[in-house]
Amino acid sequence: MAKTTGGCLCGNIRYEIEGEPFRMVNCHCDDCRKVTGSAYATNL
Incomplete structure (x- = not known):
């Protein structure tokens, strides 16, 4: 079984x-481009 971890940038x-x-x-x-500073955001 796969395990995914994550969180906000401040921790x-x-x-x-x-x-x-x-x-x-x-x-x-x-909104996603602004938050990530990228052309897109990958969301699960």
Whole structure:
């Protein structure tokens, strides 16, 4: 079983999820581009 971990950049919030992701999306909206500083954000 796969384990995914993550959290916010400041480290105050962390999470750990076990299991396969059921969907992965590359979002190109203005909010996601601004938050990531990239052309898109990959969301699970």
